Amino acid sequence: MKPSLKKWLDSLAIKGFPDEFEAKRLLNLYKIATPKACRLHPDDNLGRLEFNPPFVLKVCSGNILHKTEQDGVMLNLDNESLPKAVAHFRARFPNSALLIEEQVAFKGVEFIIGALVDPDFGPAVMAGAGGILTEIYKDVVFRLAPCPPEEALRMLQELIVAPVLKDFRGIHIDARELAGIISKTSDLVFELGSSVCQLDINPLVFSRSSWIALDAKLVLNG
């Protein structure tokens, strides 16, 4: 395993259970962008943030995978409302860390990029229409890892949402860069090997001329 990956695994707050903040640092190792962020452990004080509002506040724990279902996300916070929101979350999730992120504006469609280790074929990467309806539309395509960018481009062309990558209704989003992120995700799962179980990057959105992962969930093999 690459030293940087080993170091990342060793750095996890709860061994084997990366939280969202940690999962996003892993994405950053593979040059996949994530919003500016600050993690507050239960005993940390809310200090001055190095990024501007609006903010997103999320509960951030390797043990809580479904933040939306637990009402663990608050949007559109500013410098005034943030401390109250933090206090509110602290009361509800006393033992969990919290994540404050810059809220990113975006245009166009949300994508999902995922990865898993298939019992027959080994590490695989997935791309498709993301957001909360992803499992209803099931518009996803798989490839085995490693998946070079050209193969990832072919993969995107197989999606029902493929037309949104070609200036659909005047919205320009970069298909090549998206293919590059799929390819990097496939490298990630390939290099993590059998220690990875599943990864969801959802949604991945196109914001201010580049792709950014707004949420990431990584399950490792215990």
Add this chain to the structure above:
Amino acid sequence: MKITSDLQKLISPGSIAVIGATSKKDRVGHIIFENLMRSELPLFPVHPREKEVSGYATYHEIESLPDNIDLAIIAIGAQRAVEAAERCARHGIPQIIVVAGGFSEAGTKGKLFEDRLRTIPKMFGSRILGPNTLGLFIPHNNLDTIFVEHGDRALSGGGGVAFISQSGSVGVEALGLASNTGYGMRAFIGLGNKCDLDELDFLQYFGMDHKTTCLAFYLESFDHGRMFLEQARKIAAKKPVVVLKAGRSKAGASAVSSHTGRLAGSDQVVTGAFRQFGIQRVYDDEELCDASKTLAALPPSFGNRIAILTPAGGYGVMGADHIETQKGGVKLAMATLSPITQERIRLFSLPFASCRNPVDLTASADNKMIGDTLDALLDDDNVDIIICTAFFAPPSITDGIVDEISSRAVGSKKPVIVFTQYGPFTDGYLRRFHENGVIGFPSIGRSVRAAKFLVERAIILKALG
């Protein structure tokens, strides 16, 4: 790591011993022995008591067989078969087929027998096909161990498809059906329980075999998934590989905690992996046979534009619908005929014929009109594939239409697929086209689907560079 094998002596043996050969009719050991007599190879029946089988003197034990026997076929029950396989291997027979069931598919005791079989290749170097297999059928040397009806006479003409099936029953029934209308087969292999030889061995063997022009697999499990794909990609650069993967893969219990895990449970990883590695995926036995017979015989298309030629307008309309709604990641298109082609067709067709695609020559068409129109479509650069309808009901169309179409279709660089129907005579006409070397189907939907496989093949060749 897998032992690589030379399967030459399995596919083209110089001599065969049959353990359990018997004169008792209806026994598997009898049927197999009688089948093998057609190969005219030196045969050595082994039976502890019988003196002769079908005129061949028997050997009472394996140890008294001559040296240099290439293949042993063991046609006795599971427990005794294990012992016989060990003795064959110790005697130096390099290839062994164990026909009997009653192994791992039959519970704990059978699993113990199979574990013993599994050690034989490691200890003695002999290779084992099976157990629980119908064995193989190689038309060109009349080698046939299949003891159930499988259209063997109709298939004996041989051809290019190596058909490798994990299920014997699916394999022979599919082939039986395909043989009704003609199917060009290089080899049938029943993998059985895969205690030693598996899909990867035969992928490699038939991938290198110059008589094989297409590989078709029915598989329920992969023993070396990733390696199979890597090898298949190398072979797919040279010849088509078609796989029917039955049994949707289940995501493990741990796999349901993410969107990706739940979405993968719907079998999507297999679809993606096959596309990535140049494998053409099919979903049932009929499609497996249709795809493999088409891909074995016809060249990949240059593009996806299809022309339909018919004397019956309705089938042209249905064909166009099939083309425009084709699913599965491959897009087909109705060709737009060039003005020159339309003018040519107008010159020799009737005034009420439609000279646009689908070309409808009407029920007043005759053999020559169909032949001339086929020429015009073959010459049109806007057409990549032609589906030519052969109907025998129109009064001016005669039996001669078979040769009229065949003479143009055979050897054409542009694929021609025949769609023919003639009530109870349909299969007979399909067989005649097959004997002429022409690929045909009894429905417009299957004809369009066959065209799709050729387009998909062209896309794969382009992607594999």
